[in-house]
Amino acid sequence: MAEGPDPFWWRDGEHSGPRRVEGGIQIRNTRGKVSRTWWSGRFLAVVESLGVGGRLSRGRSYARAGQIVSLDVDAGGALARVQGSRPQPYRARIGVPAYGKAEWTQVLDALAADASYAAALLAGEMPRGIEDVFDRAGLSLFPATARDLVMDCSCPDHAVPCKHLAAVFYVLAERFDDDPFQILALRGRDRETLLEDLRARRGAPAAPRGVPLTELLDSWFVAGPGLGTPIAGPRIPSDALLDQVPEFPVAVRGAPVTELLRPAYQALAGPDAG
Incomplete structure (x- = not known):
């Protein structure tokens, strides 16, 4: 059934559009x-x-129609200016509780304990089970009822x-589609701080800011705790594989094929190979 006209149009003076x-x-x-994503839909x-009503x-x-003049998202809420029929835009605010250090410590410890959560967040995705992480900490990622919102x-x-508030919700949802970290920012953790905290808990150092990628190629991978020091094994001769090959039924000028191939294997391995 189509929605009827707003019965309170006369209150805001916008019957003229x-x-x-x-x-x-x-x-x-x-x-x-x-x-477009499950998190903005939620x-x-x-x-x-x-x-x-309408x-x-x-x-x-x-x-x-693009009636929102500006929109700022920060810890604890979003503040927008929405243009109506009056000369000055209206000020619309949507607030949610931002969590403190103790609450975020519980959440980050749980996220860091599961590599799949960290991998999804580092890839710019909102993990499917992230709501359960917040629930186990006695918290909520998304507002559940009107009591969780200040409007x-x-x-x-x-x-x-x-x-005007409804318009802000829809623009926020599209922003969340593009950047799910803005949902977490509402709860008190911006993207950069969250990812640095996750890296610290998983034992991987954060990349220095402003350093070209080509200068980090030798240190991009850091072994996690518990792997220990690699044990060097005995050097295997480069032509050892030929010793495992069954004898060919034919010879070339009286020499076995494996012996003809051996100098080539040794040359490919370089002068330091055994």
């Missing part, structure tokens, strides 16, 4: 589903569960979420 924004932030998906499920559809329209907007509409 919003003012157009040049260069505003807009989502790429002009129709249908907004999210985030959007929260706002869609809070839908009020506000969600109007919020998507705002996001698709306010300077517009006259008293409903929460209003269409």
